[in-house]
Amino acid sequence: MNLEALTACLGSGSCAVTQLSTGLIIGMLLFLVASGLSLIFGVLGVINFAHGAFYMLGAYFALTAYQATDSFLAAMAAGGLGVALVGILFERLIISRVYGRDVLMQLLVCYAVILILDDAVKMVLGAEYQMMGMPEVFAGAPIEIAGGFVPGYYLFMLGVSALAGLALWFGINRTRLGKIVQALAINPQMVGSLGINTTLLYAGIFATGSLLAGLAGALAAPIRSLTPGMGLSILIESFIVTVIGGMGSIPGALIAALLIGFTRSFGAIGFPLFVDGAMFALMALVLVLKPSGLLGTRAAT
Amino acid sequence: MLRVEHLTKSFGGVKATRDVSIDFPAGSLTAIIGPNGAGKTTFFNLISGHIRPDGGKVIFDGRDILGLSSLQTVRRGIGRAFQVASLFPSLTVREAMAAAVTSHRGGSWNILARFPAVHLRDRVDEILELMDLAPKHSVLSRNLSHGDQKLLDIALAMATEPKVLLLDEPTAGMGPDERWRMISKVHRLWEAKRMTVLFIEHDMDIVFKIAQRIHVLKYGAVLAQGTPDEIRRNPEVIEAYLGTDHRLAEAVAAQQSGTSV
Amino acid sequence: MRPVLRDGLLALLLLLVLLAVPVLFPQPALRDFLIYVIAYGLLAMSLNLLVGLTGLVSFGHAAYFASGAYGFGLLMQSGAVSVPAAMLLTVGGTALLAFVIGAICVRLKDIYFAFITLAFQMFIHSVILTWISLTGGDQGLRGGIPRPRFLGIDLTDAMTLYVFCAVVFVACIVVMRQVSQSPFGYTLRLIRDNPARANFLGVDVPRMKLCVFVLAGAMASVGGIVLALFVSGAYPEFGFWTTSGEAIFMIMLGGTQLFLGPLIGALLLQTLNHFVTAYTEYHGMVLGLVILAITLGLRRGIADFVYEQMTDRAVRRSAARLDAGAAPTGSHAPGSIKDEVA
Numbered sequence: 005m006n007l008e009a010l011t012a013c014l015g016s017g018s019c020a021v022t023q024l025s026t027g028l029i030i031g032m033l034l035f036l037v038a039s040g041l042s043l044i045f046g047v048l049g050v051i052n053f054a055h056g057a058f059y060m061l062g063a064y065f066a067l068t069a070y071q072a073t074d075s076f077l078a079a080m081a082a083g084g085l086g087v088a089l090v091g092i093l094f095e096r097l098i099i100s101r102v103y104g105r106d107v108l109m110q111l112l113v114c115y116a117v118i119l120i121l122d123d124a125v126k127m128v129l130g131a132e133y134q135m136m137g138m139p140e141v142f143a144g145a146p147i148e149i150a151g152g153f154v155p156g157y158y159l160f161m162l163g164v165s166a167l168a169g170l171a172l173w174f175g176i177n178r179t180r181l182g183k184i185v186q187a188l189a190i191n192p193q194m195v196g197s198l199g200i201n202t203t204l205l206y207a208g209i210f211a212t213g214s215l216l217a218g219l220a221g222a223l224a225a226p227i228r229s230l231t232p233g234m235g236l237s238i239l240i241e242s243f244i245v246t247v248i249g250g251m252g253s254i255p256g257a258l259i260a261a262l263l264i265g266f267t268r269s270f271g272a273i274g275f276p277l278f279v280d281g282a283m284f285a286l287m288a289l290v291l292v293l294k295p296s297g298l299l300g301t302r303a304a305t
Numbered sequence: 306m307l308r309v310e311h312l313t314k315s316f317g318g319v320k321a322t323r324d325v326s327i328d329f330p331a332g333s334l335t336a337i338i339g340p341n342g343a344g345k346t347t348f349f350n351l352i353s354g355h356i357r358p359d360g361g362k363v364i365f366d367g368r369d370i371l372g373l374s375s376l377q378t379v380r381r382g383i384g385r386a387f388q389v390a391s392l393f394p395s396l397t398v399r400e401a402m403a404a405a406v407t408s409h410r411g412g413s414w415n416i417l418a419r420f421p422a423v424h425l426r427d428r429v430d431e432i433l434e435l436m437d438l439a440p441k442h443s444v445l446s447r448n449l450s451h452g453d454q455k456l457l458d459i460a461l462a463m464a465t466e467p468k469v470l471l472l473d474e475p476t477a478g479m480g481p482d483e484r485w486r487m488i489s490k491v492h493r494l495w496e497a498k499r500m501t502v503l504f505i506e507h508d509m510d511i512v513f514k515i516a517q518r519i520h521v522l523k524y525g526a527v528l529a530q531g532t533p534d535e536i537r538r539n540p541e542v543i544e545a546y547l548g549t550d551h552r553l554a555e556a557v558a559a560q561q562s563g564t565s566v
Numbered sequence: 567m568r569p570v571l572r573d574g575l576l577a578l579l580l581l582l583v584l585l586a587v588p589v590l591f592p593q594p595a596l597r598d599f600l601i602y603v604i605a606y607g608l609l610a611m612s613l614n615l616l617v618g619l620t621g622l623v624s625f626g627h628a629a630y631f632a633s634g635a636y637g638f639g640l641l642m643q644s645g646a647v648s649v650p651a652a653m654l655l656t657v658g659g660t661a662l663l664a665f666v667i668g669a670i671c672v673r674l675k676d677i678y679f680a681f682i683t684l685a686f687q688m689f690i691h692s693v694i695l696t697w698i699s700l701t702g703g704d705q706g707l708r709g710g711i712p713r714p715r716f717l718g719i720d721l722t723d724a725m726t727l728y729v730f731c732a733v734v735f736v737a738c739i740v741v742m743r744q745v746s747q748s749p750f751g752y753t754l755r756l757i758r759d760n761p762a763r764a765n766f767l768g769v770d771v772p773r774m775k776l777c778v779f780v781l782a783g784a785m786a787s788v789g790g791i792v793l794a795l796f797v798s799g800a801y802p803e804f805g806f807w808t809t810s811g812e813a814i815f816m817i818m819l820g821g822t823q824l825f826l827g828p829l830i831g832a833l834l835l836q837t838l839n840h841f842v843t844a845y846t847e848y849h850g851m852v853l854g855l856v857i858l859a860i861t862l863g864l865r866r867g868i869a870d871f872v873y874e875q876m877t878d879r880a881v882r883r884s885a886a887r888l889d890a891g892a893a894p895t896g897s898h899a900p901g902s903i904k905d906e907v908a
Contacts, residue, residue, distance in 0.1 A: 051677065101862050107677055108623055112818055112861050115811055119854030127848060240688065240807070247681055280692035284685045288670070291682040295674055379768050391766075393759035395823075396752075404752045405767045413753035413769060414777075416745055419569055420752045465767060 010274030021152025023269045029158050031265025032165035033220045037238055038245040038257040039172060040216035046252030047189045047209045050099055051107065053114030056239025057121045058214045062087045062221025063230050064125055067136045070225075076139040080164075083222020084215045091214025092207050099210065100203075122232040131232060136225040161223050168219060172212075173254060185209065189252070244287045250300020259298060306331035306501045307469050312351055312361035314525075321347040322358070323526040329469070332499045334492075336512045339522035340545060345505045346388065348522065349471050352503075353385050354378035366468060384467025388474045388505075390458035394447035398438055398457055401446055402429045405464035435494055436460045452483050456490065463494075472504035476511065484508060488515055513537060521545065569747065577740050584732040588725070597728050601796045603829075603836050604735045608789030609809075610816035610828035611742055615782040617814070618822030619746060621758030622672075622775060625680045625810055626687030629667070630783035632694065632805030633660040634790025639707045639800040640700070648716045653791055657784050664783025665776070672775040684807060691805045706801035711794055721795065731792045738788050739829075745781065746825060754778055819860060821867025830869045 013019035037059055044052045062083040069075075069082035094117065102109045138157060146153040176182040188195045188205055196202045220238075228234065245264055249256030264283060271279040290297060307329040314322040321344045329335055337345050350356045352363055354375040363370050370378055379385075393401045403421035406428050407413055415422075421429070433439040436456045441449065446457060455475060462470060475491055476484040488511050495502045506512050512519060513533040521528040521542050529539045536542055584604075588597040609631050616622040637656035641647050647655065667686045671679055694701045702708045713721040721727045745751050756764040757771055765771050794800050803809060812835065820831025838856065842849035864871050 098858070098862065106623075107680065108617070108814065108818060109861055109865075111625075111811075112815060112857055115815065116854040116857035116861070119850040119857070123848040123851035123854070127851075243681065244685075247678075277696040278692075281689055281696070284689040284692065287685045288682055288689070291674060291678055291685065292670055295678045376765055376768065376770070379766055385766065391760060391763040393756055393763070395759055396755060400752065401756075404749075404756050407749045408753060408756070408764075408768050412749045413774070415749040416751075418749060419744075419747055420749045422749060461763070461767065 006276070007274055010270060013270070013273050017151030018153065019273075021150050021154065023273065024266075025149075025152070025154045025158050027266035027269035028262070029161050029265070030268050031262040032162055032169075033224055034238070034241055034245050034264055035258050035261035036165050036168060036216045036220035036223075038242040038249065038261055039169065039254050040213035041242050042246050042249070042252055042254060042257050043172070043216075044210060044213040045246070047185055048099075048103070048206060050103065050110055051114075052099075052210075052213065053111055053239070054094065054117045054121070055213070055217050055242060056235030056237075057118045058087050058091060058217035058235075059221040059224075059238050060125070060230075060232060060235035061090060061121065062218030063136075063225040063228070063234065064129060064221075065218065066222035066225040067134060067230055068129075070136055070139070076141060079136075079139075079225070080219070080222050083225070084219040087218025087221070088211040088215035090218075092211045094214070095207050095210035100206070118235070122235075125232045134230040136230065138226045142226070157226060164223060165220070168216065169254070169258065172216070176254070241283070244283050246297070247287050248290045248297060250297025253297065253299040256297055256299030306333075306366060307352070307503075308364045309352065310362045310364070312348075312363065313359050314347060314351055314356065315359055321525050322351060323524070325361070325522075325525070325527055327520055327527065327530065329501055329503060331468075331501055334495050334502045334515065334517045335504075336516035336519045337503060337505045337522060338507070338509075338512055338519060339528070342524075343522040344525040345522055346473055347525075349385065349473055349503075349505065352378075352469075353383050353471060379465055379467075382466070382468035383471065384462035384465050384469065385471040386455070386459040386462045386473060386475065388477055390451075390454040392446040392449075392454060392457055392461070395445065397443050397445055398433070398449070398460075399429065399442040401457065402432060402460060402464060405461050406432075409465045432460050432463050435463070435497060437490060451478055452487060455479075455487065459491070459494070467500060469501045469503070472502065474505050474507065476506065476508060484511060491515075573740070573743050573747070577736050577743070580739065581732060581736040584736070585729060588728060594724065597724065598796075599836060599840060601728060601731055601792065603833050604731055605789045605793035605796065606813070606816065606836065607829045607832040608735065608738060608792065609786050609813045610820070610832045611739065611826075612782045612785035612789065613813045614817050614822060614828045615742060615745065615778055615785070617817055618827070619751060619758065620754040620775060620778050621761075622779070623676075623680050623814075624671075624683040624779075624782075625807065625814075626683030626685070627782070627786055627813055628805050628807070628809035629683075629687035629690045630660050630664055630786040631790040631793075631809065631813075632690065632800070632802075633663055633783075634787025635794035635800035635804050636694065636701060636707065636790075637787070638791040639711045639794050642711045642713070643707070643709060645712065648714065649721065650716055653788075656791055657787050660787035661780050661784040664780045668776045668779035668783070672772050672779060684810070687805060687810060688807060691802060691807075694802045694805055701800075701802075704802055707794075707799050710798040711800075713795070713798075727795065731795065734788065734792065738785055742785060743825060745778075750774075750777075815857065818867050819857075821870030821873065824867075824869045824873050827867055827869040831867060834868065 013023060037055060040058075041052060041055045044050055044055075065086040066079040066083035070079035073079075098113055098117065099110075102113055142155070142157040142160060144156055146155045147159065176185060184195065184200060185205065188202065188209075192202055195205075241264060245257055245260040248263065249258070249260030263286075267282055267286070268279055271282060275282065308327070310326045312322050312325040313320070325348065337348065339345055347356070351358050354370070354373050354377065357372065365378075365381060365383065370381060373381070393404075396404065400421070403425060404413075406425050407420070407422060410425065412422060412425075430439070433442055436459060438453065438456055438460060441453060444453075446454070449457060455477070459470075459472065459475065472491065476487050479487060491502070491504065492515055504516075513536075516533060518530065519533055519536045520530045521536060521539075523545045528545055529536055529542050531539070584600065587600065609627065612630075613624065613627045616624050616627070634656055637659050638652050641652040641655055642649070667683075671682050671686070674682055695704055697703075713727075715721075719726060719730060721730060753764070753769055753774060756767070756769060757774060761771050790800075790804060793804070816831035816835050817828045818831070819834050820829065821827030824830075838853065839849060842852045846852065860868065866874070
């Protein structure tokens with residue numbers, strides 16, 4: 005533990021800003037992934053253990069698209085939309101067969117898909133670490149904010165993820181489609197008997213959730229090194245986020261994701277060896293005190 | 306044996322049970338009837354400790370059992386069968402019964418012996434005979450017919466050697482023949498064991514034929530209580546069931562008193 | 567034949583088979599393969615006490631496997647205890663660990679139970695990784711595990727080690743079988759099928775869940791001890807969530823309902839891993855496809871599937887016999903039954 009370093013950093017303007025911004029983007033990326041997970045669980049009742057693999061795919065799709073077209077926009081689109089397509093296929097071909105089955109079946113099926121996708125990526129692109137590199141447009145000097153320096157790309161990431169989050173919130177709470185989706189979460193049979201195509205909706209929800217994960221992967225690609233195993237750690241963390249925030253709650257996912265993000269960034273200075281431990285301890289704490297999460301809706305005991 | 310005094314319970318704004326006071330003498334066979342939503346199942350839940358009342362008392366075997374959990378009320382001697390049979394799907398009839406009896410006799414922590422313990426077999430056989438389930442003892446609970454499932458549901462409640470047995474719609478989901486077979490088994494059970502039995506029932510023919518006493522609930526309160534004859538003639542009860550269509554009510558009343566319209 | 571006798575004979579048979587195989591096929595690779603099956607078999611069988619018997623899906627069972635391996639390794643490295651004493655202390659210590667963790671976990675239901683067991687396991691895993699001075703961090707326990715002689719048994723000889731592990735293994739299987747077939751085991755089945763009704767029959771559900779949780783953890787630690795003895799070390803992967811995942815997969819592959827299903831699953835998985843890694847480096851893909859085929863196609867474990875096919879045929883045969891021989895049952899006219907009553 006190095007609490008002196010932590011307090012020193014909090015006091016120093018530049019260190020605080022750096023860690024704050026790092027924590028923010030870690031948190032926002034987590035938020036995108038976790039809100040996709042939460043959406044899928046909240047509406048479909050399925051815990052998508054393969055969600056981390058979608059994040060990984062998003063990064064790799066972005067990398068491939070960028071290397072092929074040199075266009076950052078194409079990379080983003082490939083990441084998000086490409087993974088949305090994979091999500092639809094996954095839902096139609098596999099997940100739809102395990103709706104309502106017990107959790108073990110869902111877990112196994114997702115575990116199988118993770119294994120397959122990891123190896124597929126290895127086959128096509130190799131298992132070594134790959135780098136996408138920062139696109140030209142963001143390669144400029146970092147921007148000075150409140151005494152610290154923040155890479156321009158960070159601001160872009162913050163903007164995109166905040167936009168995505170807002171769009172999601174707006175879509176669910178303020179549109180007619182959103183109301184239907186909320187109804188679907190509560191009573192799917194009723195929605196079906198109202199003549200609404202629930203199959204399409206299910207696929208759509210899954211596509212949206214996967215799109216969010218893929219978008220997060222695409223956003224992360226320039227600043228992280230890519231490896232097939234990168235889905236693993238984001239999966240665990242997004243689970244922690246959904247448990248702490250509450251399964252099925254998007255605002256809860258935001259709060260929890262930011263909490264984890266800051267724990268990571270400031271923890272790297274203050275207690276680098278216990279960051280993982282701290283996250284799991286937080287999760288255990290929430291499960292014991294309020295199992296449905298900070299803003300969750302489903303009962304647990 | 307069982308007495309409730311001024312029992313009240315609300316869920317949010319809905320008064321599910323309103324100031325209900327009833328005395329159930331030992332060994333009696335009482336029917337609880339009432340239109341849907343009258344609070345009959347809630348009443349059972351309050352007695353068995355599944356939910357806590359907002360006010361009032363439940364006095365069982367001389368002692369106030371308010372605040373006891375459902376586990377504790379079972380241990381005291383209140384047995385319950387459910388509207389939808391609550392069984393153990395993967396166990397056979399005999400296994401489920403043996404496990405229930407084992408648990409009641411305090412043997413469920415035994416790691417050293419083999420199941421089922423031999424000395425419990427008589428008890429298991431006795432209950433299975435009583436409920437006419439003996440020929441089906443090796444059938445998986447989930448493969449039983451609906452009627453047999455309801456019988457097993459009651460048999461499981463019997464495993465706890467209850468002094469009071471609460472039967473929530475024992476004939477639910479059955480056709481007319483099966484309903485009479487079921488209720489005759491309940492009646493035989495009652496006569497053999499002389500327990501205090503409360504049952505919720507919708508079939509009026511059955512109720513009037515079997516019950517010693519009838520309590521009618523409406524909107525959570527006791528509308529009427531008495532012998533079958535008394536209840537049959539009670540105008541408020543008739544109105545509760547048939548509504549306020551006066552001509553229909555008159556016709557029924559006329560029929561009761563022997564004259565024709 | 568009385569069940570206890572029959573199970574005893576089957577256990578003896580299992581032991582004989584385990585001992586005969588390396589004698590008949592003396593390749594050391596086969597013996598090594600079997601020890602892996604034993605170690606992971608114990609992990610899977612103990613997990614099934616939770617999953618198949620009680621309906622408790624734990625995602626974090628590997629924590630106790632790792633606890634067994636590291637506990638035993640550290641005790642032996644201290645030089646202060648003999649092998650049997652170290653084993654007993656390790657199992658006891660893991661049982662205590664499982665008690666503390668379980669006391670918190672069993673209060674939660676379903677998926678939340680699964681998550682919190684995972685959380686505790688990953689917490690233990692991160693402790694293993696960071697407490698480098700004790701555990702060697704991500705390199706694993708350094709320096710090997712000494713195997714001093716005890717009671718005339720020399721575990722440095724590979725065959726002796728194998729026989730010792732096989733005997734310990736069968737002993738644990740016998741214990742788990744007894745638990746499964748005891749009144750306690752059937753009460754756990756009550757909890758699995760309908761915890762609310764079990765509660766209403768007087769069963770103390772949380773306490774029973776805790777008890778089987780501790781038992782399962784203790785059994786898993788024996789698996790860890792076997793593996794630690796064999797590889798002469800302990801590694802953080804023993805406590806990683808993928809090990810828990812493989813344990814679940816072994817159970818599902820073999821079947822949750824047949825007693826030896828998880829062992830069969832462990833055997834199948836080890837075989838699959840062995841052959842697939844020999845032919846291709848993409849064994850993940852093969853494994854994944856196999857899992858999909860089983861979960862989407864068979865919808866249950868292989869052993870369960872085979873068992874059900876056999877019992878279905880038996881049931882159909884006896885049902886046919888019943889139909890042929892049974893007398894027709896008439897139904898009473900409605901009026902007559904009514905008159906019987908009251």
